[in-house]
Amino acid sequence: MILDGKCPTGPIEQSWDKHRFEMKLVNPANKRKYKILMVGTGLAGGAGAASLGELGYNVHAFCYQDSARRAHSIAAQGGINAAKNYPNDGDSIYRLFYDTIKGGDFRAREADVWRLAQVSNNIIDQCVAQGVPFARDYAGYLDNRSFGGAQVSRTFYARGQTGQQLLLGAYSALCRQVKAKTVTMHPRTEMLDLVVVDGVAKGITVRNLTTGQIESHWGDAVVLATGGYVNVFYLSTNAMGCSVTAVWKAAKKGAYMANPCYTQIHPTCIPQHGEHQSKLTLMSESLRNDGRCWVPKKKEDCEKPAGAIPEEDRDYYLERKYPSFGNLAPRDIASRAAKEQCDDDRGVGPGKRGVYLDFADSINRLGQHTIAARYGNLFEMYEKITDENGYKQPMRIYPAPHYSMGGLWVDYNCMSNVPGLFVLGEANFSVHGANRLGASALMQGLADGYFVIPYTIANYLVTVKPGAVTDAHPEFKKSADEVKGQINKLLSINGKKTVSDMHRALGKIMWNNVGMARSKQSLTAALKEIPALREEFWKNVKVSGSGEEFNQQLENAGRLADFLEFGEMLAKDALHREESCGGHFRVEHQYDDGEAKRDDENFCYAAAWEFKGNDKEPELHKEPLKFENVHLAVRSYK
Amino acid sequence: MNLTLYVWRQKGPKDLGKLEQYEAPNVSPDQSFLEMLDDVNEVLIKTGKDPIAFDHDCREGICGMCSTVVNGRPHGGQDRTTVCQLHMRTFKDGDSIYIEPWKAKAFPIVKDLVVDRSALDAIQNAGGYTSCHTGGVPDANAVMISQPAAEYAMDAAECIGCGACVAGCPNSSAMLFTGNKVAQLAALPQGRPEAKARVKAMTEALKECGFGNCTNHYECQAACPKGIDVKFIAKLNREYIKSLLP
Numbered sequence: 062m063i064l065d066g067k068c069p070t071g072p073i074e075q076s077w078d079k080h081r082f083e084m085k086l087v088n089p090a091n092k093r094k095y096k097i098l099m100v101g102t103g104l105a106g107g108a109g110a111a112s113l114g115e116l117g118y119n120v121h122a123f124c125y126q127d128s129a130r131r132a133h134s135i136a137a138q139g140g141i142n143a144a145k146n147y148p149n150d151g152d153s154i155y156r157l158f159y160d161t162i163k164g165g166d167f168r169a170r171e172a173d174v175w176r177l178a179q180v181s182n183n184i185i186d187q188c189v190a191q192g193v194p195f196a197r198d199y200a201g202y203l204d205n206r207s208f209g210g211a212q213v214s215r216t217f218y219a220r221g222q223t224g225q226q227l228l229l230g231a232y233s234a235l236c237r238q239v240k241a242k243t244v245t246m247h248p249r250t251e252m253l254d255l256v257v258v259d260g261v262a263k264g265i266t267v268r269n270l271t272t273g274q275i276e277s278h279w280g281d282a283v284v285l286a287t288g289g290y291v292n293v294f295y296l297s298t299n300a301m302g303c304s305v306t307a308v309w310k311a312a313k314k315g316a317y318m319a320n321p322c323y324t325q326i327h328p329t330c331i332p333q334h335g336e337h338q339s340k341l342t343l344m345s346e347s348l349r350n351d352g353r354c355w356v357p358k359k360k361e362d363c364e365k366p367a368g369a370i371p372e373e374d375r376d377y378y379l380e381r382k383y384p385s386f387g388n389l390a391p392r393d394i395a396s397r398a399a400k401e402q403c404d405d406d407r408g409v410g411p412g413k414r415g416v417y418l419d420f421a422d423s424i425n426r427l428g429q430h431t432i433a434a435r436y437g438n439l440f441e442m443y444e445k446i447t448d449e450n451g452y453k454q455p456m457r458i459y460p461a462p463h464y465s466m467g468g469l470w471v472d473y474n475c476m477s478n479v480p481g482l483f484v485l486g487e488a489n490f491s492v493h494g495a496n497r498l499g500a501s502a503l504m505q506g507l508a509d510g511y512f513v514i515p516y517t518i519a520n521y522l523v524t525v526k527p528g529a530v531t532d533a534h535p536e537f538k539k540s541a542d543e544v545k546g547q548i549n550k551l552l553s554i555n556g557k558k559t560v561s562d563m564h565r566a567l568g569k570i571m572w573n574n575v576g577m578a579r580s581k582q583s584l585t586a587a588l589k590e591i592p593a594l595r596e597e598f599w600k601n602v603k604v605s606g607s608g609e610e611f612n613q614q615l616e617n618a619g620r621l622a623d624f625l626e627f628g629e630m631l632a633k634d635a636l637h638r639e640e641s642c643g644g645h646f647r648v649e650h651q652y653d654d655g656e657a658k659r660d661d662e663n664f665c666y667a668a669a670w671e672f673k674g675n676d677k678e679p680e681l682h683k684e685p686l687k688f689e690n691v692h693l694a695v696r697s698y699k
Numbered sequence: 700m701n702l703t704l705y706v707w708r709q710k711g712p713k714d715l716g717k718l719e720q721y722e723a724p725n726v727s728p729d730q731s732f733l734e735m736l737d738d739v740n741e742v743l744i745k746t747g748k749d750p751i752a753f754d755h756d757c758r759e760g761i762c763g764m765c766s767t768v769v770n771g772r773p774h775g776g777q778d779r780t781t782v783c784q785l786h787m788r789t790f791k792d793g794d795s796i797y798i799e800p801w802k803a804k805a806f807p808i809v810k811d812l813v814v815d816r817s818a819l820d821a822i823q824n825a826g827g828y829t830s831c832h833t834g835g836v837p838d839a840n841a842v843m844i845s846q847p848a849a850e851y852a853m854d855a856a857e858c859i860g861c862g863a864c865v866a867g868c869p870n871s872s873a874m875l876f877t878g879n880k881v882a883q884l885a886a887l888p889q890g891r892p893e894a895k896a897r898v899k900a901m902t903e904a905l906k907e908c909g910f911g912n913c914t915n916h917y918e919c920q921a922a923c924p925k926g927i928d929v930k931f932i933a934k935l936n937r938e939y940i941k942s943l944l945p
């Protein structure tokens with residue numbers, strides 16, 4: 062099937078304004094009659110729930126943590142983009158739009174990206190009004206920094222805790238609505254199924270994580286803002302609880318999964334230290350403003366301390382390969398370049414899987430004080446983990462799974478192919494194409510939550526009668542029974558391996574075969590190994606305790622069960638995409654100099670997969686991508 | 700290294716809990732504290748025992764989910780460190796480690812080391828916001844904010860809402876947590892118009908939730924993994940007094 066993103070037509074500059082005018086509105090007196098379920102309270106869900114509550118809808122919001130304020134958006138460090146052009150350095154909505162399309166390697170929808178760039182400015186206004194303490198210059202104006210993939214300074218930040226401050230802003234708006242009783246919060250509650258009635262999303266089945274109770278919730282619309290899925294790699298920069306579960310349950314109920322193979326491996330993470338490690342820690346990309354990446358030119362120097370290697374024997378490989386963007390090359394490019402150096406046996410640190418990020422020049426130029434003011438908390442974090450002082454010796458970094466550009470397919474209104482099911486933030490596939498630029502995820506989450514969903518959901522709600530379907534409908538009981546069935550099955554296996562053992566095994570398969578470099582051979586291998594592991598999981602996993610209590614092993618087991626199905630779809634998507642673009646690098650498709658080779662003739666589309674069951678091939682639906690404003694071109698950062 | 704752990708085990712809010720002893724063999728100094736607990740749990744699961752429940756999520760010191768008292772100190776008492784950032788290199792071979800949950804009337808125990816901190820949300824719900832509408836706000840640079848004011852607000856806003864300040868305080872006071880929000884918003888022009896109503900509502904909620912009063916022990920600052928200064932409690936008091944004046 063050919064999918065239609067339902068983008069507005071006409072000049073792109075007017076597309077969102079025109080669309081906003083054309084959409085229908087819900088009568089203010091009727092809004093409270095509509096119940097909206099918001100799953101997730103990160104930037105996208107928190108902002109969305111607060112804004113919808115403020116409009117007068119009856120909103121129920123869910124998260125698995127013990128408070129809405131702890132969604133993983135909290136961990137974002139570096140900053141958030143906006144086209145304010147406060148520094149007068151040539152930025153504009155058009156340039157942010159262009160950079161995002163190009164940064165995404167021409168695999169995103171133009172209209173969605175335009176809208177994102179357009180509302181980016183409103184986001185900064187909104188956050189300042191909430192009391193978000195962004196960095197300011199001496200005169201009291203907002204300050205900016207630069208991020209990868211851009212030659213202007215458009216990133217707003219709050220020390221190294223931008224995500225935290227933005228999330229606390231959205232959380233405070235949410236608190237205001239909880240007090241006003243327009244939003245009801247359900248923390249420590251995990252969505253375990255989507256309830257679909259006659260093809261339309263009408264509710265969710267959840268588990269109360271404190272008591273273990275399975276509950277049904279009905280709604281006139283269901284919004285998923287449940288974040289990304291890179292924990293499919295086991296070790297990643299995501300929080301331990303981040304999962305594909307909500308998204309995957311929706312996929313199993315008919316929602317299409319778009320471009321699952323577009324995963325982002327972030328170049329600046331602290332290298333792995335051992336087998337028992339549970340997660341990887343990101344060092345913000347903003348560090349590349351002042352840090353220079355290098356490895357020794359000679360293999361035999363790799364074991365020496367960094368200080369013992371003279372300047373002429375250092376290879377500043379990013380500056381060498383990409384003179385115009387240098388250390389600020391986009392993430393996919395910087396990650397691959399780091400891997401190349403290590404594959405060439407010139408990596409540093411344990412196992413030689415690391416490269417240096419060196420601040421010595423900046424410290425000489427600006428003084429340690431300035432560097433500390435900019436990134437103090439990151440240096441502190443680095444030292445806590447590695448026991449090394451980044452001011453005195455270069456940091457060691459290595460790429461790690463970080464972000465998912467792919468996600469549930471949505472149209473321009475952020476609605477999936479299942480009517481009534483909306484998807485926001487990292488959970489959808491909409492704006493980043495095959496690679497996301499730094500500081501653009503926070504922008505997308507807040508854009509979707511504050512400025513898109515409040516409009517587009519109304520256009521859908523006017524077509525349904527409020528409360529027409531409630532949890533009295535038999536589909537709710539059926540869904541709850543299925544969920545209970547799966548829980549009982551997990552508890553009854555009583556095998557020999559723990560959930561972590563098996564998650565680690567899945568992570569190895571994914572990282573080695575479906576990671577930074579993918580080939581037909583590696584993907585075919587993964588497609589054999591994943592189903593085998595899944596089979597073993599259902600025979601040999603051990604989950605203790607019962608379903609009627611607080612049981613973290615059971616939570617993890619359910620999440621892993623979904624990763625074991627989803628991972629296979631990810632690998633299938635990667636195998637089908639016979640080109641290299643953005644974060645998806647197929648070794649068969651590269652130029653002589655190792656740069657990614659896109660195939661616009663055959664692959665200029667979003668791949669939306671329909672799940673048909675574990676033993677059947679998923680069906681591919683294509684949404685062709687049209688580029689009317691930005692010329693399709695080979696992406697160059699040289 | 701090999702360690703002996705004494706861990707608080709409690710099946711549910713109504714059960715009586717107790718400390719139980721576990722061995723943690725072959726701990727690597729590069730492991731984090733929670734990774735060490737993960738390993739202990741792996742053994743418990745494989746031998747058919749109930750693993751130790753503890754809250755955690757980001758494991759990088761920012762979500763505020765982890766909440767464990769280690770050897771009597773919330774988060775283990777290292778300077779500016781959450782328990783998920785605590786590394787085993789700070790312990791030595793043969794050490795005994797006591798691991799307990801936050802203990803405070805306002806934080807009922809859910810299971811083992813997991814507590815219910817919804818009282819902190821209740822305080823925030825009472826008034827920890829500015830009443831701006833989505834959209835309909837001025838340009839971000841329309842109102843200038845002096846750099847010191849922005850920095851002061853940011854110092855307060857670093858709070859991760861973990862509740863260690865409450866756990867460390869002999870009175871189980873949440874004044875540092877509350878003072879942070881009050882001070883942050885009071886320092887900014889955007890927060891001033893509602894400052895009086897906010898401080899009144901938030902302190903009212905503090906009392907209702909069963910937190911104690913501040914009697915200047917400064918244990919909160921010592922326990923706080925973000926090193927937040929008690930000056931924000933003084934600010935809370937000042938704002939409160941101001942709110943009583945006409």
Ligand SMILES: Cc1cc2nc3c(=O)[nH]c(=O)nc-3n(C[C@H](O)[C@H](O)[C@H](O)COP(=O)(O)OP(=O)(O)OC[C@H]3O[C@@H](n4cnc5c(N)ncnc54)[C@H](O)[C@@H]3O)c2cc1C
Pocket residue numbers: 100101102103104105106123124125126129131132133134135136137138139140141142223224250251252253286287288289298299300304306307343345463464485486487488499500501502503504506
């Ligand atoms: C370490 C790190 C640093 C980053 N730095 C930056 C940066 O500097 N700039 C930038 O732009 N981006 C950054 N990003 C990316 C960005 O933070 C995320 O993409 C973005 O915050 C995601 O927001 P979200 O609202 O979509 O999801 P999240 O914030 O992940 O929220 C997901 C929500 O869904 C809930 N949830 C999930 N599953 C379920 C379920 N089954 N049932 C119930 N609830 C569920 C969770 O409880 C949570 O509330 C960073 C990411 C990481 C990991």
Ligand code: SF4
Pocket residue numbers: 857858859860861862863864865875876879919922923924925926927
């Ligand atoms: S003030 Fe410190 S200890 Fe208290 S909740 Fe905030 S971060 Fe935690």
Ligand code: FES
Pocket residue numbers: 754755756757758759760761762763764765781782783784
């Ligand atoms: S787990 Fe997030 S702060 Fe410790």
